[in-house]
Amino acid sequence: MIRWKANFKGQEVVGIGLEAGNIERLMNGEPVRVPAASMGLPFDILIHYGRDKDALVAELESLGAPLPEPKPIPDGGA
Numbered sequence: 481m482i483r484w485k486a487n488f489k490g491q492e493v494v495g496i497g498l499e500a501g502n503i504e505r506l507m508n509g510e511p512v513r514v515p516a517a518s519m520g521l522p523f524d525i526l527i528h529y530g531r532d533k534d535a536l537v538a539e540l541e542s543l544g545a546p547l548p549e550p551k552p553i554p555d556g557g558a
Contacts, residue, residue, distance in 0.1 A: 481512070485519050494519060496527065503529075509539065
């Protein structure tokens with residue numbers, strides 16, 4: 481995995497590049513946590529995987545993560 485933070489086209493951007501091994505871990509139900517200190521951020525980043533939205537929510541629930549109220553994603557959202 482590579483992690484970076486930079487000014488990209490006039491805007492602060494955080495980038496995380498995942499290798500095949502990271503993807504395999506995610507697909508095996510092992511979330512990847514990026515510590516805040518490693519990127520100079522005020523919060524950690526948790527990357528997780530699911531085949532669909534329901535699987536993503538189920539994984540977060542199994543981790544005991546607080547879930548916000550669902551909101552529709554506007555067209556073109558990622």
